Amino acid sequence: MAQTPPIVAAHGIHKHFGTLHVLKGVDLMVAERELVFVIGPSGSGKSTLLRCLNRLEEPSSGSITVDGIDMLSRSTDINAARQRVGMVFQSFNLYPHMTALGNVALALRKVQGKSRAEAEARARAALDRVHLADRAGHFPGQLSGGQQQRVAIARAIALEPRVMLFDEPTSALDPELVGGVLAAMRELREDGMTMVVVSHEMGFAKAAADRVVFMADGLVVEQGPPAELFGAPRHERTRAFLGQIERH
Amino acid sequence: MTFDDFLLAFFSLEIVGQAWPILWTGLQQTLLLSAIVVPLGVGGGMLLALLSTVRHRLVRWPLMVWVDFFRAVPPLVLLIFVYAGLPFAGLEVSAIGAVAIGFFLNTGAYYGEILRAGIESVPAGQMEAARSTGLTRWQTMRYVVLPQAVRNVLPDLISNTLEVVKLTSIASVVALPELLFQARQAQSVTYNATPIVAAAVVYFLLLWPVVRLLSRLENRQLAGRR
Amino acid sequence: MTGLDRFLDSFFNLRVAVEYLPKIIDGFWLTILLAFCIILSGLAAGLALAVLRSLGIRPVNWLIIFVVDLFRALPPLVIIVLLYFGLPAAGLSISGFASAWLSLALVLMAFSEEIFWAGITAVPRGQWEAARSTGLTFAATLGHVVLPQAVRMVVPPLTNRTIAITKGTALASVVAVPEILGAAQAGVSFSFNPTPLTLGALAYVVLFFPVVILGRWIETRFAWKR
Ligand SMILES: Nc1ncnc2c1ncn2[C@@H]1O[C@H](COP(=O)(O)OP(=O)(O)OP(=O)(O)O)[C@@H](O)[C@H]1O
Ligand SMILES: [Mg+2]
Numbered sequence: 001m002a003q004t005p006p007i008v009a010a011h012g013i014h015k016h017f018g019t020l021h022v023l024k025g026v027d028l029m030v031a032e033r034e035l036v037f038v039i040g041p042s043g044s045g046k047s048t049l050l051r052c053l054n055r056l057e058e059p060s061s062g063s064i065t066v067d068g069i070d071m072l073s074r075s076t077d078i079n080a081a082r083q084r085v086g087m088v089f090q091s092f093n094l095y096p097h098m099t100a101l102g103n104v105a106l107a108l109r110k111v112q113g114k115s116r117a118e119a120e121a122r123a124r125a126a127l128d129r130v131h132l133a134d135r136a137g138h139f140p141g142q143l144s145g146g147q148q149q150r151v152a153i154a155r156a157i158a159l160e161p162r163v164m165l166f167d168e169p170t171s172a173l174d175p176e177l178v179g180g181v182l183a184a185m186r187e188l189r190e191d192g193m194t195m196v197v198v199s200h201e202m203g204f205a206k207a208a209a210d211r212v213v214f215m216a217d218g219l220v221v222e223q224g225p226p227a228e229l230f231g232a233p234r235h236e237r238t239r240a241f242l243g244q245i246e247r248h
Numbered sequence: 249m250t251f252d253d254f255l256l257a258f259f260s261l262e263i264v265g266q267a268w269p270i271l272w273t274g275l276q277q278t279l280l281l282s283a284i285v286v287p288l289g290v291g292g293g294m295l296l297a298l299l300s301t302v303r304h305r306l307v308r309w310p311l312m313v314w315v316d317f318f319r320a321v322p323p324l325v326l327l328i329f330v331y332a333g334l335p336f337a338g339l340e341v342s343a344i345g346a347v348a349i350g351f352f353l354n355t356g357a358y359y360g361e362i363l364r365a366g367i368e369s370v371p372a373g374q375m376e377a378a379r380s381t382g383l384t385r386w387q388t389m390r391y392v393v394l395p396q397a398v399r400n401v402l403p404d405l406i407s408n409t410l411e412v413v414k415l416t417s418i419a420s421v422v423a424l425p426e427l428l429f430q431a432r433q434a435q436s437v438t439y440n441a442t443p444i445v446a447a448a449v450v451y452f453l454l455l456w457p458v459v460r461l462l463s464r465l466e467n468r469q470l471a472g473r474r
Numbered sequence: 475m476t477g478l479d480r481f482l483d484s485f486f487n488l489r490v491a492v493e494y495l496p497k498i499i500d501g502f503w504l505t506i507l508l509a510f511c512i513i514l515s516g517l518a519a520g521l522a523l524a525v526l527r528s529l530g531i532r533p534v535n536w537l538i539i540f541v542v543d544l545f546r547a548l549p550p551l552v553i554i555v556l557l558y559f560g561l562p563a564a565g566l567s568i569s570g571f572a573s574a575w576l577s578l579a580l581v582l583m584a585f586s587e588e589i590f591w592a593g594i595t596a597v598p599r600g601q602w603e604a605a606r607s608t609g610l611t612f613a614a615t616l617g618h619v620v621l622p623q624a625v626r627m628v629v630p631p632l633t634n635r636t637i638a639i640t641k642g643t644a645l646a647s648v649v650a651v652p653e654i655l656g657a658a659q660a661g662v663s664f665s666f667n668p669t670p671l672t673l674g675a676l677a678y679v680v681l682f683f684p685v686v687i688l689g690r691w692i693e694t695r696f697a698w699k700r
Contacts, residue, residue, distance in 0.1 A: 051603075054607055056603050056606060056607060079606075079609040079610065079611050080609060081609075082606065082607055082608065082609040083608070083609040085607070086607075086608075087603075087604075087607040089600055089603065089604060091598075091600050093598075093600035093601055093603065093604035094604070095601065095604075095605075095619050095623075096623065097622045097623055097626065106605075106608070106610070106618060106619070107605075107608035107609055107610055110610055110614045110618060111608065111609040111610055111611075111614070152604070155604075155608065156607075156608070159608060159609070254564060257563040257564055258560065258563065258564070316683060316686045316687065316690075317679065317683070319682075319686050320678060320679050320681075320682035320683045320685070320686045321675055321678050321679060321682070322641040322642070322643070322644035322645075322655070322678055322682075323641075323644075324644040324645060324647070324648075324655060325644050325654075325655050325658075325671075325674060325675055325678055326675075328655065328658075328659065328671065329668075329671050329672075329675055332659070332662060332668065332671065333484075333485065333662075333668040333671050333672075336484040336485070336667065336668045337480070337481050337484050337485070338480070410546075411638070414547075414548070414549035414550070415549065416549075417549035417551045417552055418551055418645070420551070421551075421648055428549070428551060428552055428555065431555075432555065432559070435559060435560075439563075440563060441556070441559065441560035441561075441563040441564075444552070444555060444556045444559065444560050445556065445560065447552060448548055448552050448553075448556055451547060451548055451549060451552060452544060452547045452548060454547075455547040455548075456543060456547050458547075459543045459546045459547045460543065462546075463542075463543070463588060466588070466592060
């Protein structure tokens with residue numbers, strides 16, 4: 001795995017919101033086909049880090065390359081680059097005025113310039129991958145939360161990204177709907193997708209992650225394979241955090 | 249036309265000085281007129297809104313037709329009808345009388361719609377809770393429902409009041425010497441557009457704070473409905 | 475003559491009605507033409523300003539806010555009069571129709587900009603982020619994702635405001651445009667009978683009553699899902 005160049009290489013990422021120093025020099029490397037799990041207390045900067053990776057947030061300093069493309073360079077076509085980085089949000093953010101199919105097809109048509117027919121064929125294929133082909137004509141309001149999140153996943157994978165970012169994809173879901181979304185993520189992983197996942201689903205992390213990254217106060221405190229990090233955390237902060245999680 | 253000519257025709261301080269006394273009386277009339285027609289409209293609207301709480305269809309339908317009729321007729325048409333039409337029926341009305349009648353009918357319908365929406369926005373449980381404590385229907389309205397109703401539609405009430413004050417300018421058409429009328433008088437005497445510009449500036453200075461306030465209230469309202 | 479006869483003879487005089495009906499009908503079409511011009515240009519300009527404002531260029535936004543405030547604060551009749559009687563002083567003469575069109579379009583532009591803008595800001599941030607994360611440009615996100623939602627949200631307030639401003643077409647009679655009210659007033663002064671005014675009022679009811687009802691329907695149809 002170490003031979004192939006990393007898909008995501010972020011170095012020395014700092015992010016300030018006004019006077020608030022949210023990321024204090026974060027490094028993150030993600031290899032091809034790797035599933036990296038990011039955990040950490042609320043406010044530690046997990047979401048901000050993810051959002052820097054596709055430049056929804058502009059880092060104050062540092063460097064980010066995705067699949068060899070310098071994401072922070074002025075000369076990079078950011079809209080083309082973002083197509084290589086799929087993102088799934090906690091609150092789904094489906095377009096409520098479009099059907100599931102319309103949601104998935106929009107960027108295929110407007111960014112990739114595909115014809116309507118081709119875009120819709122691709123969109124259908126993406127919906128099929130999350131087992132929602134039969135819901136293509138439904139509007140988000142007519143879908144359950146779990147189905148909406150799977151449509152959001154389809155919207156991202158339809159663009160054939162090199163890496164997928166998940167920001168607490170199951171946190172807004174009722175417990176009985178979490179399983180379907182995790183199953184879709186697992187299938188994605190089996191198909192070889194590179195993924196960075198911020199989530200509190202520790203069971204999923206233990207079962208599926210290659211590496212777990214623990215963040216606190218805008219820094220990566222420690223990282224390692226799930227068995228190691230969960231089984232024998234080296235840092236006091238990590239132990240405290242995991243202890244807190246287990247008590248819930 | 250040079251820039252100086254332009255200034256002279258639209259922004260002549262000398263003309264403003266000359267016209268100011270008569271513009272001032274116009275402004276006073278506009279304020280007086282507003283002080284008459286706003287309460288009249290609110291009163292009429294309150295009456296309509298209270299009537300609309302009567303669920304009987306013999307009240308509901310005529311009420312709805314009344315409101316929609318006076319919302320459909322432009323206020324200037326109503327004013328001219330009252331002012332120029334009624335004398336033919338042997339009813340002489342003064343300009344101010346015609347304005348009062350016209351505004352009562354027109355703005356009353358608008359205030360009525362707003363207040364009705366306000367009353368309907370108060371949950372039925374409020375009414376039931378109040379009645380269960382022994383308050384009469386009227387007391388419940390007066391002390392429980394209306395205060396909440398007015399609060400809920402306050403931005404709309406202010407917005408409508410702004411429109412009513414602006415609307416007083418149509419009284420100039422029936423020769424009531426309010427601000428616009430006086431400005432036009434001054435313009436025709438001085439052969440210069442400055443008095444009308446001055447009147448516009450006065451209106452703007454008078455109403456700008458209200459517009460600012462409204463735009464804040466409206467944004468907050470929409471933001472709350474995400 | 476009894477009172478009723480006299481009333482009928484004044485306000486519902488068949489002979490006068492037949493004589494002046496064609497003029498009123500001409501005025502009717504002119505009102506519709508004026509209304510369409512105002513609605514199309516006013517809403518287009520308002521939407522354009524709202525889109526421009528979403529680019530977030532500070533000085534431009536201040537200018538937009540000022541222009542919007544200006545035309546929300548000024549009475550439409552004042553703007554009409556200013557253009558019609560004022561512009562000739564600058565050597566530009568403008569027809570009554572054009573001055574009414576321009577004035578009311580500016581007013582509608584101001585109100586609709588404010589409404590469109592409120593709609594745009596009410597679309598959750600997540601919608602922008604989701605669209606941008608798939609590589610859509612700012613313009614594509616605005617056009618395909620944000621505006622469709624914003625416009626849908628603002629249909630009810632926009633409809634009501636558009637109706638209210640469009641009724642201002644009657645103000646054009648003040649600057650000698652023979653739209654419904656202008657034609658009716660001319661009829662009254664020729665015939666010494668107020669029946670043309672009755673016809674005029676009826677014409678407005680025919681024109682705007684369905685529109686007001688439509689507004690009511692849209693209000694319930696597009697009601698906010700709380
Ligand atoms: N747009 C913003 N403006 C100002 N401060 C922000 C902004 N976005 C995030 N922050 C702040 O940055 C810090 C890190 O936020 P972030 O959302 O990255 O945390 P997180 O680790 O994802 O937390 P959570 O688990 O609660 O989602 C928080 O203190 C937050 O308040
Ligand atoms: Mg977060």
